[in-house]
Amino acid sequence: xxxxxxxxxxxxxxxxxxxxxxxxxxxxxxxxxxxxxxxxxxxxxxxxxxxxxxxxxxxxxxxxxxxxxxxxxxxxxxxxxxxxxxxxxxxxxxxxxxxxxxxxxxxxxxxxxxxxxxxxxxxxxxxxxxxxxxxxxxxxxxxxxxxxxxxxxxxxxxxxxxxxxxxxxxxxxxxxxxxxxxxxxxxxxxxxxxxxxxxxxxxxxxxxxxxxxxxxxxxxxxxxxxxxxxxxxxxxxxxxxxxxxxxxxxxxxxxxxxxxxxxxxxxxxxxxxxxxxxxxxxxxxxxxxxxxxxxxxxxxxxxxxxxxxxxxxxxxxxxxxxxxxxxxxxxxxxxxxxxxxxxxxxxxxxxxxxxxxxxxxxxxxxxxxxxxxxxxxxxxxxxxxxxxxxxx
Amino acid sequence: xxxxxxxxxxxxxxxxxxxxxxxxxxxxxxxxxxxxxxxxxxxxxxxxxxxxxxxxxxxxxxxxxxxxxxxxxxxxxxxxxxxxxxxxxxxxxxxxxxxxxxxxxxxxxxxxxxxxxxxxxxxxxxxxxxxxxxxxxxxxxxxxxxxxxxxxxxxxxxx
Numbered sequence: 296x297x298x299x300x301x302x303x304x305x306x307x308x309x310x311x312x313x314x315x316x317x318x319x320x321x322x323x324x325x326x327x328x329x330x331x332x333x334x335x336x337x338x339x340x341x342x343x344x345x346x347x348x349x350x351x352x353x354x355x356x357x358x359x360x361x362x363x364x365x366x367x368x369x370x371x372x373x374x375x376x377x378x379x380x381x382x383x384x385x386x387x388x389x390x391x392x393x394x395x396x397x398x399x400x401x402x403x404x405x406x407x408x409x410x411x412x413x414x415x416x417x418x419x420x421x422x423x424x425x426x427x428x429x430x431x432x433x434x435x436x437x438x439x440x441x442x443x444x445x446x447x448x449x450x451x452x453x454x455x456x457x458x459x460x461x462x463x464x465x466x467x468x469x470x471x472x473x474x475x476x477x478x479x480x481x482x483x484x485x486x487x488x489x490x491x492x493x494x495x496x497x498x499x500x501x502x503x504x505x506x507x508x509x510x511x512x513x514x515x516x517x518x519x520x521x522x523x524x525x526x527x528x529x530x531x532x533x534x535x536x537x538x539x540x541x542x543x544x545x546x547x548x549x550x551x552x553x554x555x556x557x558x559x560x561x562x563x564x565x566x567x568x569x570x571x572x573x574x575x576x577x578x579x580x581x582x583x584x585x586x587x588x589x590x591x592x593x594x595x596x597x598x599x600x601x602x603x604x605x606x607x608x609x610x611x612x613x614x615x616x617x618x619x620x621x622x623x624x625x626x627x628x629x630x631x632x633x634x635x636x637x638x639x640x641x642x643x644x645x646x647x648x649x650x651x652x653x654x655x656x657x658x659x660x661x662x663x664x665x666x667x668x669x670x671x672x673x674x675x676x677x678x679x680x681x682x683x684x685x686x687x
Numbered sequence: 688x689x690x691x692x693x694x695x696x697x698x699x700x701x702x703x704x705x706x707x708x709x710x711x712x713x714x715x716x717x718x719x720x721x722x723x724x725x726x727x728x729x730x731x732x733x734x735x736x737x738x739x740x741x742x743x744x745x746x747x748x749x750x751x752x753x754x755x756x757x758x759x760x761x762x763x764x765x766x767x768x769x770x771x772x773x774x775x776x777x778x779x780x781x782x783x784x785x786x787x788x789x790x791x792x793x794x795x796x797x798x799x800x801x802x803x804x805x806x807x808x809x810x811x812x813x814x815x816x817x818x819x820x821x822x823x824x825x826x827x828x829x830x831x832x833x834x835x836x837x838x839x840x841x842x843x844x845x846x
Contacts, residue, residue, distance in 0.1 A: 415764055422729055423823035427766070432757065432825040433697055433778060433790055434767035442757035443780050443790070450755075450803045538735050543788075545780065551789045553728040554754065554782045567729050 300520035301652050301685070302333025302525035308475040309506045309636045309646075312408070317347050320509035321361040321406035328402070328511035332523045336365045339513070342400035343389035345381045345405040345641035357406055357641070379588070380673040381405070382510075382644025383535050383567070383681020389514050389578045390533050399519060403512045405645030409505035409638070425548040425677075429482030435677075438502050438591065439613035440547045442494035445559075449496060452608035456496060458615075459592035460487035463500045464587060465620060466628055470635020473660040477506050478635045496603040501592040506637030510646040522597070528652040531668075531684045532575030536567025538678025547676040561568040561601045563680040568602045568672060571682035577668060579603040583682070584654045584666045586623055586647040588674035589632040599627070602672055602682075621663050629654065629661040647671035648683045691693045696813055696824035703727055704811065704826040705746070711811045712746035713789060713826060715779050719743060723789045749829065751783040753805040758798055770815045793842050794841040795829040806831040810842065 305327025307320045321344075329336060344358030358372035371392075375384040382405040389401040414437065416426035428436040448454050464484055471478040482500060490499040513523075518525035538546065541557025561563040572578050579602060587598040595611035603627055605613045613619055619627040630636065630650040633643065651669035653659050659666075673681045698704060706715050716728035719741020725731055733739050745829070756779045762772050777793035779801075793801070794812050812827040 320809060337760070416766055419766075421727070425730065428700065428703075428727065429790075430763065431768070432703065432767045433792055434763035434769075435778065435790065436761075436763050439757055439759060443755045443778070446757060446803070449756045492758070492760050494760070497757075540732070545762045545790065551787050553723075554788045680795055 297396060297531045298517035299393045299514050300517040301389050301512050301530065302515045302523045302527055303328040303334060304330070304649050304652055305331060305510075305511040306475050306646065306649055307509040309508035309639060310477040312507045315507070316661055317355070317357060317406050317408050317509070318360045318364065320507060321365045321511070323356060324406065324509040324511040325361055325365065325402065325404060328454055328513050330529050332513040334400065334513055334523055337368060337378055338400055339402050340371065340400045341370050341389065341392045341403045342404065343371065343373040343392070344374050344383045345385045345407065345645065346376045347382065348376070348407050348640045352583065357393040358404060361404060361406070362627060374667045377535070377679050378675035378677065379640050380535065380639065380644055380675030380679045381641045381680045381682070382531070382648070383673045385645055386512070386648060386683060387533050387681065388534055388542050390530055391560025393514055393516050399516045401514045402563060403514060403645055404509070405424070405511075405642035406509035407639040407641035408520060409560070409640070410509040414505065425550070428550055429548055437547050438497055439495045441502070441544050441591040441593050442497050443545050444597070445496055445591070448593060448597065451481070451673050452611070454596065456488060457484065458596070459496060459501050460484050460498070462592035463487045463634060464593045464613070466632045466634040469629050469661045473635065475660070476631050476635040477637050497591050497593070503590050503633035506542070506639045508636065508639035508642045510642055510649045512649060512652070514646060519625050525686070526656045529686050531686045532571040533681070533683040534567050534570035534574060535679065535681040536570060537547050538563040539566060542678070546678050548650070548680045549677070559601065561597065561674070561680070562681075564598065564601050564672065564674055565680040566682040567682040571670070571684050575684040577686070582625060582670045584629060584663045584669040585627050586630060586632070586650050586671045587627060588672060589628055589634050590638065594674065595627070595632075598672060598674070621661060626663045629659055629663055644671070644673040644681055645674060648685070651683070651685050655685055689810065690742070694812065695778040696822040697817070699814060699823045702729060704809070707746065707763040708751060711809050711826060713809055715745050715747045715787070717745050719724055724785045726787060726789050729760050747785055747787070747789070747809070749809050751759040751807055752805055753779050753801070754788050754805050755803060756793065756801050758801070761843070768815050773841055777801055779807065779828050786818060792825065792827045793829065794827050800834050803814050815837050
């Protein structure tokens with residue numbers, strides 16, 4: 296396997312853009328990424344793009360839409376779909392194309408727009424679409440799943456409502472200072488604790504919104520990276536993971552789960568992170584900045600444990616000790632996270648990698664001093680996940 | 688008030704729950720090779736390497752314990768469909784002796800009485816009526832202990 300570097304980063308600010316198309320957002324991000332890498336469009340040898348999901352159903356093959364704007368060149372374009380971890384697949388495919396020696400340059404694109412409100416079922420056949428079951432028979436939007444796991448955590452480890460609210464307080468400070476974020480308000484603990492209860496114990500400000508956004512990364516074989524940029528970021532490892540039998544997590548879309556744990560909670564993310572640690576030779580103790588999938592306050596706490604940054608039931612202490620903030624042992628989501636950006640399903644996993652890459656270049660909106668090694672962790676429906684470890 | 692349902696109600700989707708001797712049971716299947724129970728019975732999740740032989744339809748025990756819960760304060764959008772706004776309502780995760788936990792709406796339980804560990808039983812509830820005027824139902828759970836039904840968010844009838 297050849298080493299691969301990120302040489303260009305382009306981000307379209309996140310928000311709700313009713314007057315734009317996903318093509319507008321994607322073209323903007325690709326344009327920025329190409330300029331950032333000082334690379335010409337015709338030098339790109341392959342494209343891996345996240346399919347436009349728009350709230351759950353795999354849809355438009357975005358890579359072709361975007362490539363057409365720049366001028367079609369006949370190169371391989373693949374469009375990925377792996378739910379909220381789609382971008383992890385997108386990046387992995389682009390990475391593999393270069394690492395294998397097939398091509399020297401690649402573009403990884405993540406772009407999505409979201410419908411208003413909860414994401415819902417898109418078909419009516421329960422035998423092949425679990426979403427039909429959970430929506431019709433129980434009325435279970437995604438946050439219900441997070442609330443069920445969060446309540447278990449509260450029972451097991453004594454997690455409090457104050458702990459959950461503090462996650463938003465921390466993230467809102469970073470999001471407010473990020474030029475690309477959607478939500479810029481800084482929240483106090485009282486404001487979060489007084490926000491509407493949505494799915495007890497999770498409140499409005501403790502659950503991420505759905506957004507529109509786009510990001511593009513130009514990748515290149517590492518030995519050639521310095522022809523394009525003085526700040527290449529090396530992909531030390533990138534992996535996707537699926538769930539393991541016996542995982543007791545109530546996975547989004549399922550109506551049941553094993554009662555007795557024979558595999559770790561969020562086993563798909565356990566699996567992805569362990570693969571990435573092995574691939575990179577970098578362990579959780581080496582990570583200096585982390586973007587994790589803060590879909591809810593529960594995720595923020597749980598993922599610190601799932602990925603091995605602290606022991607089970609220790610995440611709250613890690614947070615209150617200040618370890619997860621800039622200046623602490625492991626700054627978490629200095630971007631402000633999904634809490635400040637919202638989810639744009641097809642785009643978010645690539646965006647997380649872009650945020651970590653910017654940190655390692657010293658270009659973070661909220662910069663972690665001297666960050667040399669970082670990690671982006673994702674989470675997707677039905678047991679799929681991805682982990683990318685970067686270094687400079 | 689969203690009522691519980693009699694055997695005359697029609698499940699909104701088939702193969703998920705059934706009435707036997709006037710009681711409601713969840714329809715599961717058990718793999719004869721790896722012993723795993725499935726719900727719904729037609730979405731199989733075998734142990735890796737399992738021969739996948741001898742999968743038989745079975746009914747889950749009627750009683751279990753509440754393994755987790757949430758209270759939903761917003762009405763989910765379609766395709767969820769109830770005659771009236773039933774919020775706030777409890778969604779529970781019930782752990783059955785077969786080693787499987789299943790999600791469902793909880794009825795006959797006041798919001799301030801819900802807690803992990805409560806003994807629960809399977810029941811049903813009417814969601815809405817179809818164009819023929821039939822009661823369309825889903826499975827639900829209710830506590831075995833009787834709580835003051837007047838204060839429950841959703842009250843059930845007979846099953």
